[in-house]
Amino acid sequence: MCYGVKARTEMSLRMARSRGDAATAERLRQLLEPPEVFDLHFANAFDHPRLVLFTDTAPREPGLFTWGLVPGWVKGDAQRVELWNRTLNARGETIFDKPAFRAAAKHRRAIVYVEGFYEHFHFGKKAYPHFIRLKDREAFALAALWEEWTDRESNMLWRTFSIVTTEANALMRRIHNKPGSEGPRMPLILAEGEEEQWLAPLHSTHGEAALKALIKPFPEEAMQAWSVKPLLGKEGKGNRAGASDEFDYPELALAGPLAHGG
DNA sequence: CCAGACGTTGTT
DNA sequence: GTCTGG
DNA sequence: CCAGACGTTGTT
DNA sequence: GTCTGG
Numbered sequence: 001m002c003y004g005v006k007a008r009t010e011m012s013l014r015m016a017r018s019r020g021d022a023a024t025a026e027r028l029r030q031l032l033e034p035p036e037v038f039d040l041h042f043a044n045a046f047d048h049p050r051l052v053l054f055t056d057t058a059p060r061e062p063g064l065f066t067w068g069l070v071p072g073w074v075k076g077d078a079q080r081v082e083l084w085n086r087t088l089n090a091r092g093e094t095i096f097d098k099p100a101f102r103a104a105a106k107h108r109r110a111i112v113y114v115e116g117f118y119e120h121f122h123f124g125k126k127a128y129p130h131f132i133r134l135k136d137r138e139a140f141a142l143a144a145l146w147e148e149w150t151d152r153e154s155n156m157l158w159r160t161f162s163i164v165t166t167e168a169n170a171l172m173r174r175i176h177n178k179p180g181s182e183g184p185r186m187p188l189i190l191a192e193g194e195e196e197q198w199l200a201p202l203h204s205t206h207g208e209a210a211l212k213a214l215i216k217p218f219p220e221e222a223m224q225a226w227s228v229k230p231l232l233g234k235e236g237k238g239n240r241a242g243a244s245d246e247f248d249y250p251e252l253a254l255a256g257p258l259a260h261g262g
Numbered sequence: 263c264c265a266g267a268c269g270t271t272g273t274t
Numbered sequence: 275g276t277c278t279g280g
Numbered sequence: 281c282c283a284g285a286c287g288t289t290g291t292t
Numbered sequence: 293g294t295c296t297g298g
Contacts, residue, residue, distance in 0.1 A: 127281090
């Protein structure tokens, strides 16, 4: 789930200014110089982009983290490579139980602002990429977990993260309809009022229960989706401006309406 | 007890 | 580090 | 989507 | 050829 996200430098800077202050935004701008963030970041076994995260330990100090969480108990670099393809996402239902995520779920939560994300709609044996966003918010927060891990051999520090997922709502079930796949998922989208709750220390709230209450599908009526050009391959639009531009596939008219207001 | 896993999703 | 499976 | 397996018995 | 794993 979450084939890719749109998280542009410009939008990250804007969120840094709104959450933090001018100095924080300036530090972030220097971190991102030259701007290296485009319209689409892939999340798959071959691609581990760095994105801007706001963490619980420094909610006003955004940092760059690599997608694919590396737990603290990882023994060496080979194990890191083996594991992090499989920790791009964390199932919200089990983050407090799984050895890979438990510590992060308790003490290292974060949010990442995106303008939307990408999924494939399957119709007539073909896959049609779609862009999904919120109708009335230019950028919104996805719930994440983060870790820091140091490779003892190279002394290299890895700051990594995983995007939390939850059950898909009706819109996401219609889009993310890969035949044979079971239990469709969507990223955990936080409403504006939920962002600080997700970042708050456990002891300051009603503990795990308060966090678990946030782990639920986002209301579908607040979301919209449209089809976009192929993201990969010869005609691929990935990691370039315009990846999220609407592109109409005539044959999809037969599939019926997919999205609200898309 | 020790060895081995530790995880999720999907189409270049 | 901690849990699971053999 | 592509790459690679595609099988069985059985324990130092 | 078809299924599985990545």
